[in-house]
Amino acid sequence: MTDKKTLPTEVPTLYIVPTPIGNLGDITQRALDTLTNVDLIAAEDTRHTGKLLSHFGISTKTFALHDHNEQQKAQVLVEKLLAGYSIALVSDAGTPLISDPGYHLVTKCRQAGVKVVPLPGACAVVTALSASGLPSDRFSFEGFLPAKSKGRKDKFLEIAKAERTCIFYESPHRILDSLHDMLEILGAEREVVLARELTKTFETIQGLPLAKLVDWVKSDENQQRGEMALLVHGYRAVSDDSLPEEATRTLAILSKELPLKKAAALAAEIYNLKKNALYKWGLEHLD
CATH class of the missing domain: 3.40.1010.10 (Tetrapyrrole methylase, N-terminal domain)
Structure with a gap:
């Protein structure tokens, strides 16, 4: 003692x-x-x-x-x-x-x-985010998802155009229903991470486009057990194809000498683009 x-x-x-x-x-x-x-x-x-x-x-x-x-x-x-x-x-x-x-x-x-x-210490939200591979410069914790399908869909509609990473808790007996509702509202390509049983023996952290994640969870009953967090990639307001090649090339050069955020801000100023779009591109394409 x-x-x-x-x-x-x-x-x-x-x-x-x-x-x-x-x-x-x-x-x-x-x-x-x-x-x-x-x-x-x-x-x-x-x-x-x-x-x-x-x-x-x-x-x-x-x-x-x-x-x-x-x-x-x-x-x-x-x-x-x-x-x-x-x-x-x-x-x-x-x-x-x-x-x-x-x-x-x-x-x-x-x-x-x-x-x-x-006192600082364990928190599933931050633990999941740190290992998710999703952008962590802006995120929101949305708590437990509503128990009813309509409530969940309303929540997904609310965050559908949010550019931040959104984090939810969900219970195992509703995980598949919630993923199906999420798929209906956010679409097949939205990247989502399932963080399950964090710090425990059967810890799982799996990120996939939403349609593939639904199939993966459905195919393995073990992934439908335990305590869960769902992390949703923020909305990409500008697709990669719409960023001028010269802007992304400039960003790549600047990022070798500057922090990515500063490099994105400078490239955005030079080409009159949104710095968040360039920053996201850098997170996904630059080492």
């Missing part, structure tokens, strides 16, 4: 503590120290968190805070904080508040003047 230490702040503090999304080795030493030394841990599922704490020999008391009771219980925790408690907020996996409970508690803490300290 980790020895108790003094927390680095004397004022009432809520700590936002990420926990592993699969591999227990991904928890940080700072997270372990915090979970050991706070007075109370607010957990999405106390039984689930109890197993994690037991694994690391941590005996701190837990308090249930989940989607169904957060609005009622948040004030109870704020009052404990104001009375001098230190509290850690955890979800079942990953970073709290990212499609997990915690928003109401953090909001009430800030309104009450309670110090909120976020």
